[in-house]
Structure formats: structure tokens, C-alpha cells
Amino acid sequence: MALETIRVSPGFQKFLPKEYQDLVENGPFTKERKVSELGSFKEILEEHPMCAGCAMTLFIRVTLLALPSVENSVIIGTAGCGRLALSQAAIPFVYGNYGDTNAVASGLKRGLSVRFKDKPKDVIVMAGDGGLADIGFSAVMHSWFRKEKFTTIMLDNEVYGNTGGQESGMTQKGMVLKMAPNGKKFEKMDMIGLAKTSGVAYIARIAPTNPTRVANTVRKAVLIAREVGPTYIQAYTSCNIEYAIPTPKVMDDAREVEKDRYGFMEYMTDDAKAYWEKSEADRRKLKAPQTK
Amino acid sequence: MSEGLGEEVKTNPQGDVITAAPAPTKEAKKGAAAQRVVDPDYLFLQAPREKTFITGSEAAKEAIRRANVDVAISYPITPQSETMQQVGYLYAEGYVKDYYRGEEEYGVMSAIAGASRSGVRCLSATAGPGLMRGLEVISSWPGGRLPAVLLIMCRVINAPLAIQPDNVELSYMLNTGCLLFHAENQQDFYDYALAAFMIGEKPEVTLPVAVAVDGFFVTHARGWVSLPAADIKLPPRDCYHEAVPMMDNENPPIRISRDAPIQKSNFISYQMHASWQQEIWAAQERSRKWIERWLGGLVEVVNPKAKIMIVASGAAVSQSREAVRQAAEQGIEVGLVKIKSVRPFPAEEVRAALDHAEKILVPEFNYVGWLAKEVKSTIRGSERVISGPRVFGGMSMPTELILEYIMGTPNRR
Numbered sequence: 233m234a235l236e237t238i239r240v241s242p243g244f245q246k247f248l249p250k251e252y253q254d255l256v257e258n259g260p261f262t263k264e265r266k267v268s269e270l271g272s273f274k275e276i277l278e279e280h281p282m283c284a285g286c287a288m289t290l291f292i293r294v295t296l297l298a299l300p301s302v303e304n305s306v307i308i309g310t311a312g313c314g315r316l317a318l319s320q321a322a323i324p325f326v327y328g329n330y331g332d333t334n335a336v337a338s339g340l341k342r343g344l345s346v347r348f349k350d351k352p353k354d355v356i357v358m359a360g361d362g363g364l365a366d367i368g369f370s371a372v373m374h375s376w377f378r379k380e381k382f383t384t385i386m387l388d389n390e391v392y393g394n395t396g397g398q399e400s401g402m403t404q405k406g407m408v409l410k411m412a413p414n415g416k417k418f419e420k421m422d423m424i425g426l427a428k429t430s431g432v433a434y435i436a437r438i439a440p441t442n443p444t445r446v447a448n449t450v451r452k453a454v455l456i457a458r459e460v461g462p463t464y465i466q467a468y469t470s471c472n473i474e475y476a477i478p479t480p481k482v483m484d485d486a487r488e489v490e491k492d493r494y495g496f497m498e499y500m501t502d503d504a505k506a507y508w509e510k511s512e513a514d515r516r517k518l519k520a521p522q523t524k
Numbered sequence: 525m526s527e528g529l530g531e532e533v534k535t536n537p538q539g540d541v542i543t544a545a546p547a548p549t550k551e552a553k554k555g556a557a558a559q560r561v562v563d564p565d566y567l568f569l570q571a572p573r574e575k576t577f578i579t580g581s582e583a584a585k586e587a588i589r590r591a592n593v594d595v596a597i598s599y600p601i602t603p604q605s606e607t608m609q610q611v612g613y614l615y616a617e618g619y620v621k622d623y624y625r626g627e628e629e630y631g632v633m634s635a636i637a638g639a640s641r642s643g644v645r646c647l648s649a650t651a652g653p654g655l656m657r658g659l660e661v662i663s664s665w666p667g668g669r670l671p672a673v674l675l676i677m678c679r680v681i682n683a684p685l686a687i688q689p690d691n692v693e694l695s696y697m698l699n700t701g702c703l704l705f706h707a708e709n710q711q712d713f714y715d716y717a718l719a720a721f722m723i724g725e726k727p728e729v730t731l732p733v734a735v736a737v738d739g740f741f742v743t744h745a746r747g748w749v750s751l752p753a754a755d756i757k758l759p760p761r762d763c764y765h766e767a768v769p770m771m772d773n774e775n776p777p778i779r780i781s782r783d784a785p786i787q788k789s790n791f792i793s794y795q796m797h798a799s800w801q802q803e804i805w806a807a808q809e810r811s812r813k814w815i816e817r818w819l820g821g822l823v824e825v826v827n828p829k830a831k832i833m834i835v836a837s838g839a840a841v842s843q844s845r846e847a848v849r850q851a852a853e854q855g856i857e858v859g860l861v862k863i864k865s866v867r868p869f870p871a872e873e874v875r876a877a878l879d880h881a882e883k884i885l886v887p888e889f890n891y892v893g894w895l896a897k898e899v900k901s902t903i904r905g906s907e908r909v910i911s912g913p914r915v916f917g918g919m920s921m922p923t924e925l926i927l928e929y930i931m932g933t934p935n936r937r
């Protein structure tokens with residue numbers, strides 16, 4: 233039914249904006265779109281108030297493209313830069329209270345599972361490093377301990393960008409930022425290590441330098457969360473404003489940081505690996521006869 | 525074999541009996557599966573009832589058993605009441621579809637916000653410090669237009685550390701936008717909790733409902749409760765007929781940034797926010813007709829013509845009833861206005877009931893006197909109101925104390 237709700241009823245076509253029809257007919261709702269096709273079709277996220285050159289915006293754009301079932305996905309965010317774009321995307325978005333994302337997602341996912349037994353409804357948390365590692369830390373950890381079946385994506389710009397550049401737990405040690413006038417005193421929080429300890433089924437660390445890899449990672453994380461357990465993606469999405477990265481150099485910075493300390497890493501539990509290998513094999517089998 | 529005979533009964537430091545969680549019996553599971561949906565009017569007003577002698581917490585459990593709850597989320601907040609663990613047994617027996625113990629109240633109340641957005645019927649319970657911890661989220665439920673039921677077993681707010689019954693925490697609930705009912709006794713707690721689900725989910729209401737009861741005096745004590753049979757339950761939540769779309773991607777249009785930030789600094793945003801807030805409080809008013817239908821009105825008035833009137837809510841009503849009886853024995857006619865619904869506040873009813881009164885008492889189980897303030901700000905001639913007697917910090921309210929206030933005006937400044 234979900235897809236039907238967005239299709240334009242015959243007879244109403246002339247009343248709905250061309251943009252909406254374009255989204256339904258050519259957007260990623262009805263066709264699987266590749267990263268290489270970006271720019272050639274109507275996207276889930278187009279207009280947004282993000283800063284010029286923002287790496288987070290690129291990451292969000294690719295993430296939305298990669299969702300395995302856009303028409304059955306709900307995104308949960310919180311205060312921060314990311315939600316400025318997410319709340320304007322053509323996808324249901326919950327903007328709750330500070331630090332509540334993973335608790336809201338737990339209730340939402342469980343409720344949807346009660347109501348839609350045979351139809352997967354994907355819940356994706358997308359929030360910043362402050363929202364997830366600082367104020368929302370407890371909710372994040374407990375959603376992992378409870379093995380809640382949804383994906384958590386951290387948009388890690390290593391700073392409170394939206395409030396004007398204060399240090400966060402994910403800021404690197406020594407960085408001079410607001411509220412860290414003498415440089416941050418402690419190490420960047422090891423959320424990946426904590427995710428492993430908590431038994432998260434699939435964990436990935438990624439920078440937005442390779443959009444196709446971003447898309448594949450997101451798809452994998454959402455599908456594994458659907459069947460196995462919690463998944464976590466930690467994405468370096470630099471803040472070119474607070475870290476004074478010249479706009480044309482944003483991707484250069486991402487490549488440098490990736491090489492230096494944010495290289496692509498993925499980790500799967502045995503359960504997740506078994507599921508993923510089987511589902512990929514099934515998918516190949518399913519695809520094979522169609523290509524003949 | 526007679527089970528448990530001769531065995532030592534273990535209790536916790538508060539004196540509650542410690543019981544290991546019993547595994548659900550096959551019989552119990554059959555009971556849940558055999559329940560049939562009935563019309564709310566039938567369940568609330570017409571179904572034959574039988575009297576049982578149970579605690580307030582058990583009365584709540586019996587309400588939940590018949591409420592067709594989908595998701596219940598709990599946190600112990602020791603010492604609260606055993607209600608949410610009782611709901612756990614209902615889950616094990618199949619009466620509740622999903623249930624878990626959350627990380628703490630902020631997480632629990634947030635998860636309720638998520639569950640309610642998914643379109644399921646949901647429930648939690650808390651008290652005192654736990655309520656305060658969850659209050660940021662609870663205050664945002666009405667704005668999200670999220671129907672859910674929150675049971676509050678009043679337990680005072682900490683510092684100095686306290687576990688005693690005292691309903692000061694309700695003063696913080698008055699301005700959240702949630703509906704707030706205050707149960708007098710075990711019977712009320714059953715009736716109000718069950719009706720709360722249907723009232724909050726009405727399309728023209730679409731709001732969370734908090735049902736409060738005074739801790740210990742009602743939650744831990746037994747009272748007579750008339751219950752309909754356990755084989756009937758409420759119809760499920762009809763989420764597509766509510767005021768806002770569900771976050772389930774099933775209702776068009778798919779672009780429903782219902783929770784979009786509207787806090788930008790421009791006139792349209794101010795206007796949106798203002799009208800949204802107005803709408804919450806207007807929705808509260810629209811709940812009145814259902815409260816009248818299912819709870820028999822927002823108030824109950826005893827001896828309406830008496831010159832001395834008492835206004836009370838919660839357990840203070842029971843004590844006041846007894847004081848009214850004792851005063852009558854001494855030849856003094858005293859009236860009583862029981863406030864069932866604190867939000868919406870029955871302003872018209874209270875005004876009408878007190879217009880003729882020469883002296884008005886407001887006995888309360890808290891220091892701040894939140895109900896007295898409500899009454900004073902509602903009626904004409906507020907100098908007639910004596911804000912008291914008040915007891916707090918876990919003290920009981922002897923009827924003699926109320927009688928003293930009826931006869932004279934102790935400590936009147």
C-alpha cells in the first residue's frame with residue numbers, strides 16, 4: 233500500500249505540481265537509482281538550507297538514494313545541521329526532543345512491527361555526533377543493548393555545527409573550539425568500539441569520498457537491521473564553516489582525513505555475515521534468470 | 525498440595541511481598557486469545573460487573589487487561605508501584621503485544637512518543653522523580669498530537685529523599701497540554717485508565733491522557749472494584765481517523781514532515797506555532813463530551829446546597845466524604861465538589877457549584893496547593909476559599925483535620 237499512497241490517481245494529474253509527478257514517476261520510489269545517475273532525476277532531497285560545500289549534505293543525499301525501500305522508510309533526527317536537510321526531504325521525518333532519537337526509534341520500530349507484520353518498515357536514525365554521542369548517548373547505547381532493529385547513522389562533523397561550533401565528545405583531542413578554549417582535553421569517543429561491545433550487528437566507518445561505497449554501506453546497514461539487529465554507520469561529514477575548510481577543498485579534506493584516521497572500515501557479527509551472504513546469493517539467483 | 529503453606533513470606537524493605545515472576549499458565553494465554561472486542565459504551569457503562577477487593581495497582585492491571593494495548597514500556601523507578609510489572613505479566617499472557625523495560629524515564633517517554641507515532645495504542649506509568657525526568661518529553665506529546673496513556677502513582681519529588689505519597693508532581697503536569705484525570709480510589713483508577721485510551725484517541729481530541737492516583741493510599745491499599753468480565757476488550761486504536769497522519773508511510777501524501785522545525789524567526793512560523801498551541805488546548809475542551817459520557821462528568825457534587833463546600837481531587841475526596849458524614853452527625857451540612865478531570869479543568873461546573881457557598885475548603889495532599897490555586901483563579905469571590913487543610917511528605921489526612929477547618933479557620937492569615 234505504501235507505494236500506492238504516493239502514486240497520482242488518474243484524473244488528478246493535472247492538479248498536482250509537475251515536481252511531485254516527476255518525483256513519483258522518475259524518482260527513486262519506483263526505480264532503483266544508481267549513484268552515477270545523480271543529477272539526472274528528481275531526488276528525495278533537493279532543496280535545503282545547508283551551507284555551500286557541506287559534506288554532510290552530499291552524504292545525506294547519497295544515503296536517501298541508497299535506502300532499499302524509500303516508500304517504507306521513516307527517518308528520525310534531532311536538533312543539529314542534518315535535520316535542516318532531512319526535514320525538507322520527501323520522506324517522513326520525526327524531529328523529537330534533544331537526545332531522544334534512539335528511544336523514539338525503538339518505540340516507532342516496535343509499533344510498526346506490531347502493525348505491519350509482513351511488510352518491512354525501515355527506521356533510520358540520522359543525527360549528529362552531539363545528538364548521538366553526547367546528549368543521546370544513553371538512548372543509543374541501550375537501543376544497541378536491546379538489539380533494536382534499526383539503523384543509526386552518525387553524521388560526525390566533530391563539532392556542534394548548528395549551535396555555532398562547540399566541542400563535542402567526538403571532537404579530536406586538542407582541538408580549540410567554543411567551550412574548549414584551551415583545546416579539547418580528552419580523546420575522541422570510540423563509538424565504534426562501544427558499538428562492537430554492545431553487539432551491534434553491522435558497523436561501518438566511512439567518509440563521503442566514494443559515494444557508491446556510501447550507498448552500498450547504507451543499503452547493507454538498513455537490510456541487516458531489518459533482519460538481524462542494530463546497525464551503525466559513523467560518517468565523517470566535515471563542517472567546513474567551523475573547521476574553516478575552503479569550500480572547494482571540502483572533498484580534499486575528506487580524502488586527507490580518510491587517509492589519516494577515518495579510513496573505510498566495516499565489521500559484521502557472525503549472524504549478520506551469514507544473513508548477508510545468504511541474501512546476496514539469493515539476490516544473484518533472482519537476478520540471473522531475468523538477464524537472460 | 526496446598527502451595528505456600530507454612531512458607532516464610534519474603535518482603536522488601538518497604539514491606540511489599542516479593543514474588544518471583546510467575547510463568548504465564550496455558551489457561552491465562554487462552555484467556556487473552558479468547559477476548560473479544562466490544563463497543564466502549566458497553567464496556568464502560570453496560571457490561572455486567574462483579575465486585576472484587578483489590579489494590580489500586582491491580583485495578584490498573586485490570587484496566588490494561590481490557591484496554592487492547594499494543595505497546596507498553598516500563599521503568600521500575602523504585603519505589604513506584606507494581607503496575608508496570610503487572611503489565612509485564614499481561615504481556616507474557618498475550619494481553620499486550622509488545623513490552624520492554626526502558627533505560628530510564630526520558631528514554632521510556634521518548635519511546636512512547638515513537639510508538640504512538642506508529643499508530644499503536646501505548647502505555648507507561650511513572651511517579652515523582654521519574655515523572656520529572658520524563659517531563660521534557662511528556663510536555664512534547666500533546667504538540668505531537670500523540671495519544672497515549674500515562675499512569676501517575678503520585679510519590680512526591682525528591683530532596684529530601686522521599687518515597688512517600690504526596691501529589692506535588694501533578695502541579696507540573698497542569699501546563700503540559702496532556703489531559704489529566706485524578707482518581708479518588710481503586711474503582712476510579714480502573715474506570716479512568718480504561719476510558720482514557722478511548723478519550724485520547726478520539727479524532728477531535730488526539731491527545732495523551734495522564735491518569736493520576738495517590739500513591740500508597742490507593743495503589744498499595746485494597747478497595748472494592750466492580751469489574752466487567754475479562755473476556756471483553758476495547759476496540760483497537762483507529763489511528764487513521766485521528767487529527768494528524770501516522771508516521772507509517774501508509775497515508776498520503778508521503779511527504780509528511782509533521783515534526784518539521786517551525787522555529788524560524790518569521791511571522792509565518794510564529795503564527796504556525798501559536799495556532800498549533802491553541803489547537804492543543806481547544807482539543808482539551810473537545811474532550812469534555814467524552815468525559816461526561818464515560819466518567820459521568822468532570823465533577824461530582826454532593827450536598828449541592830450546603831453553605832460550606834469542600835473542593836477536592838484524588839484521595840482527598842475520600843477523606844472529605846467522611847468529613848462530610850461526620851459533620852452531618854453534628855448537624856452541619858457540608859457539600860463536596862469532586863474534581864475528576866483536572867485538565868480540562870471544569871471551570872464552569874466549579875463556578876456553578878460554588879456560587880452560593882460562603883466558605884470553601886480545598887484539602888490537598890501537597891504543600892503548594894495547586895488545586896486551591898486553580899479554584900481561586902476560577903471562581904468569583906476567591907476570598908471565600910480557605911486553601912487547606914494540606915498534608916504532605918507522606919502524611920495522612922485525618923478527617924478531624926478537615927472538620928477543624930469546617931468548624932473554624934485554623935491558621936487563617
